[in-house]
Amino acid sequence: ETGVTQTPRHLVMGMTNKKSLKCEQHLGHNAMYWYKQSAKKPLELMFVYNFKEQTENNSVPSRFSPECPNSSHLFLHLHTLQPEDSALYLCASRPTGIDEQFFGPGTRLTVL
């Protein structure tokens, strides 16, 4: 357990659905990240937030919409996804001044 939690752990959705993934940490970390992990591919960075401000959007399609209301919470809003978006979505957080990132357990997403 790293102290980073993600809900739900598993999600199955149709292409027309709207759903949200949630990430939470109460470790005092100020940077939070969304990654996508597909089979046979490296971890892909999606979004980075530092002190609630988005500092990086790694050319992610607009059907993925992040939200960071405070330094402890990070959301990923999903709408009109495609089957190829099925993957493990990982949240990570990082303390200020330290490079190490700590991952949550992930959400296994299946798009039908």
Added chain:
Amino acid sequence: QKEVEQNSGPLSVPEGAIASLNCTYSDRGSQSFFWYRQYSGKSPELIMFIYSNGDKEDGRFTAQLNKASQYVSLLIRDSQPSDSATYLCAVSPNSGYALNFGKGTSLLVTP
């Protein structure tokens, strides 16, 4: 494009042997290097980090960094079946930047 390369494996070693995992990276400006372990169906877990050239030891794990050759490795001594997992190499160009991950090397330790 900043790339991190790893042999996907699987790397199979007998129990008690030394497992050697290798990683090369393309960005010469990289400064921080990490090894994560990921069990099947689980999220990555940080096991080692190294910033300076040379070796860094932590228990059965040794990370080795050679910036001139753009090469980082992880040695696992006295390998155990519980070490069977995918090992991800990650590289950060500067403090605070996001990590670039390799595809990972699958390690299988056989009893």
